[in-house]
Amino acid sequence: MNTILGLDLPTCWFLVIGGLITGYGVLDGFDLGAGALHLFFNKEESRRTALNAIGPVWDGNEVWLVIAGGALFAGFPLVYGVVLSTFYIPFMLFLVALIFRAISIEFRSKEPWRWWRKMWDIAYMASSTFITLLLGLILGNLIQGLPINAQHEFTGDLFTFFNPYAILIAVTTLSLFMMHGAIYLTMKTENRLYAKLTVLVSNCSKFFILCFILTSMATLIYIPHMTHEFKRYPVLFLLPLAAVLAVLNLKRNIDARKYFTAFIFSSFTTAILLILFAIGLFPNIIISSTNPAWSISIYQAAATNTSLRIMLLMAAIGTPLVLSYTVFVFWTFRGKVKLNEMSY
Template identity: 35%
Template sequence: MPLEMVTTLEGIWFLLAGFFLVGYALTDGFDLGTGILTIFTKKDENRQVLYNAVAPVWDGNEVWLIAGGGMLFAAFPIVYAASFSGFYIAIFLVLWALIGRAVAFEYRNKKESPLWRKIWDWIYWIGNFVPALLFGVAVGNAVIGVPIDQEGVYHGSFWTLLRPSPILMGIVGIFMFLMHGSGYLLRKTEGEVFNLARKTAYIAFFGFIISLILTDFLLVITAPELYSNYFRYPIFWIAPVLIFLGLAIYFSTLVSKKYQKVIYGSTLVTIGTVLTIALASYPVLMRSTLNPQYNLTIWNSASSHITLTVMLVVTLTIMPVVIFYTAYVYRVFKGKVSSEGGYH
């Protein structure tokens, strides 16, 4: 491991950025995965089960996304400015999708009309599918590179972001969230929804492996520099090993019908996938395709040391409370769910 990763404020905040990404992927990840399944069941009661499975925790899970955005703004403001301006349309679509998802929770059960509920079910599905895809595409573009100049100004369009490698990384993200969502549903549901989750778990497992292999094959050809860190710092291999270990646990628990433990495998896969991408890019946060000298790194895009120090103290003070509260909420709502009742 590079020593500066744990001995400098910039390196520590790189690790914390990875922590926030992992936190969001683990929590809101299964929300996105369960939401994507909504349109794959026609029965209203089954769809209501999918809503009820995440209803107590989904809004708390999104706190990780807000915290991550705030962290990026305060710790690496230049990266924040370059990414939010360059990816403006993509971020706009994600925000509207997330807003639609939130509104669907509130309004779906306001009327008994089947048409009314079907409309909100589609809005809810879009609110989960679009972020699941575009988050992966955005991360892929930041890691592979986008046309930014020495001042961090983006010289491209929305279509510039839709290249094969980032799109494949978005597809990897979709299958990863589906794996995690299926593992969550196998713990939370029974009956037809449970059977749907079990079938989806197999599909997502093989879909993740195939899309990951295709992505790696394409990156070896188009961006081989992303693999150099793993030869420079052998300890980084822990991240991809977590993926393989998670896949083994996921599949073995599925086959042996230990459904309560399937989510342990998807958790390791999610952690390993996020860390593999982050460590491959270190110390670059946003790569430039115009000139490598224009890359935004943890060194040239970080805030002042006093800002990073104050933020670090506050984060280390508050974060344990957030983690404890999150764990407590999951413990309170750990039981099985049904279609009875509804959000609020």
């Protein structure tokens, strides 16, 4: 059987990988955003509180990225090879930033010296911001298309990645994650830090809405292939409408200081924007800006049906386990952060 619920196996794997990337964006998005905001907190206690708000969950959130990478390798090995070779330098920088971010979180509290903690605070903020911008830059280039030749080889250079549209997507990603992280921190803090975060949430939401509008306009004007599937299936226009309504409800809940509901809407906004990205690409995964005929579709890149069936079974077993663990951790560490001698 080469179909599941009426969908062929490559499409099923496209959905699986999309779901895993969406899970990573929603979950790691808020702790990357919290890290990008870290230096906005001036007091030592505030910084420790913000750090301990994401302390129990940040490493588990990154598991979704590892699983997504493994799923891409298993389901679409050609795409895995092309993407990693094309973005070799960005991915190496991404890994270095991930390492520094982890070290910053774990090393900060090891010594009481002021200069020591300040050094790791800066490293934590810089690495979180850098990771977010890199993710947005990679996403922007995938949306716009890459200079790929008929042999699926990248023909550009490092400066190819730094085009205006990709930079806009990078900034939009940063604004989204900062807002997402600020909302999460409001749910985990109280007193003066909470009061400061209410201002930060409001400012970050305004920044994101501006970026959202600019990105939407730029995509409609300069990236016409992202609208092909929507023109082909008009019912899909419900998704952009849902995105707009989500952003409006997000702002409404922020203004009303209903931060749990706002967090739900910011998570939904992150998810639906990634869904729109996936629909715009489908059935391609990598679009060639040199010649659309050289683009790589899910059918060209897919592994054998036997491999897809076996790996899909493993994904069906493994993904719910990771999801259950994630829910368990969030439930266990629910509520406001309380600092003690075991805290970061």
